[in-house]
Amino acid sequence: MDVVVEPGIGWMELNEYLAPYGLFFPLDPGPGATIGGMCGTRCSGSLAVRYGTMRDNVINLKAVLADGEVVKTASRARKSAAGYDLTRLMIGSEGTLGVITEVTLRLQKIPEHSIVAMCNFPTIKDAADVAIAAMLSGIQVSRVELLDEVQVKAINLANGKDLPEFPTLMFELIGTEAYTREQTHIVQKIASEHNGSDFVFAEDKEAKKELWKIRKEALYACLAMAPNCEAMTTDVCVPLSHLAELISKSKQELDASPLLCTVIAHAGDGNFHTVILFNPEDEGQRKEAERLNNFMVHAALSMEGTCTGEHGVGTGKLKYLEKELGTANLRTMRKIKAALDPNGIMNPGKLIPPHVCL
């Protein structure tokens, strides 16, 4: 139940290869992502609520360090207490500690059965509350995705659909046939207790594929709605108990903005994205997009959250790290960077704010 790959393979390509074995690699970020990039950013996606992130699904990896040494980070055992966790140190380091050349991934059995359920809510807070209640119920959801009414509208426009344009939750429930149905009833009951309506679910393979396809292509639907715009995608994540509050607060600010904005959340993880559409040639619009992102990051940080749930730091989020992690944390990161890459040749300028010194 593991596989050894080179970093350039895409997760979709890998899953095509694995399907005949009844196995899959349970992460599903944007369609073009490769395993190496996914390691670099500690990536996740909509299945993380059930299977975890790259942190949880890499058994070991090989990397070339700045001094040319080739390090294998761990054995092939699925758990080990032998030494520092160099695997996890490399995952999320954004290429600043070494170049990943080989990855051993943990695989999962393709579920016997699955059901995709959808439900609408009068407010986005109701939808977020249901996502939280579903997590607290102890059932094994494999996906809980939240879309706001603007995002549903974009999907309708791009795909010629007529989904009700309300805040919407999409669930995926997996397991045996009987158990997926039992879970679907539990979710339906929770939704009905929080003003949910139009509860529908699909068991047919093609119907389920179609539903996830529109979710997966949500970003493209946004861009189709505003053809001359660029999209700024935000990525905050907070403890689950703060999600409803953060989404409500953000939604107020987004609705009051002149820019077109949609909300898509991996609600079971407390992670939510907004797609902010702006004209790249209009400096005022760019600044407004940045203001909105900044607003949400600071709101998330005030709720003990993070400026990036799964997209990484790069250079754009360097400015938030000190508030999120504190100076002692950043100095520790700098010490590790200096120890492994004293000449600063690995992806220079990324991940650690330049003002943080040894």
Place this chain on the structure above:
Amino acid sequence: MDVVVEPGIGWMELNEYLAPYGLFFPLDPGPGATIGGMCGTRCSGSLAVRYGTMRDNVINLKAVLADGEVVKTASRARKSAAGYDLTRLMIGSEGTLGVITEVTLRLQKIPEHSIVAMCNFPTIKDAADVAIAAMLSGIQVSRVELLDEVQVKAINLANGKDLPEFPTLMFELIGTEAYTREQTHIVQKIASEHNGSDFVFAEDKEAKKELWKIRKEALYACLAMAPNCEAMTTDVCVPLSHLAELISKSKQELDASPLLCTVIAHAGDGNFHTVILFNPEDEGQRKEAERLNNFMVHAALSMEGTCTGEHGVGTGKLKYLEKELGTANLRTMRKIKAALDPNGIMNPGKLIPPHVCL
């Protein structure tokens, strides 16, 4: 669904506190373990097959580093892509990088229902094969524990039981009532296809508690069987596909030894322990115990496994690390240690073999 604790609290004490909230911390090592020690050794236990190890269940932690800096490793979000994974770097570092002073743990809902099933097999290989087949079936076992016939005998003697003295598997299945029963039938079917007999299961709370109690106290049962002996507990872990082969090979060697040895495996993770009983005043017996341990570690390493699945390195397993991880890995560990603790004041002599230099 998280809790902030100090490192001195025991996991059992914590779970007593959490029970009224319907929540629990899903790791169950030996009864006396504390959260700080569990972080230090990257500990796990029988529930790791379902919930993961300490690596997967700590959201963040606070540590005092060698230079007196107090580092908070991450935000309280359950996932984040913000910076190096200092949480995972501290977990499993055995106190060599800092002193942990606070830990935020991820919690789980107490399952609505559970069933404990037991089954006997003519050979230990049959039992291991069933554990592997159960994992490949995709059902959500929360525990798969394998005991050999010697361990069952020790349990019978210590507890006045009359369990059939054969290689035995114990399963725990969790979820809704209907789903736990469905899973139990799937496990029963798999067992019957691999020569399983005497399949029994318990749903009654007291009966289940009694069954796990005898498993938890297996080590004490061994010591009761040989009152003047000490126990050496081994801890190898291999990829699941090698488990049956490794257990068979080890069992042959153990059976041929004059020492009394029992096998207890967390079979779903590929992790297995033997308890080797020896008279501490008899140098020959001590050497024989060490020879057996050495045999199993080298067998595990030849199968891409680890010398320690969950107990840690300390000083006893320093000698195996180079073979398991390679010199480049150990040098990288040494560089990190030197960067964060240049004077070597944090738990000196542990984890990194002394001959590994910068």
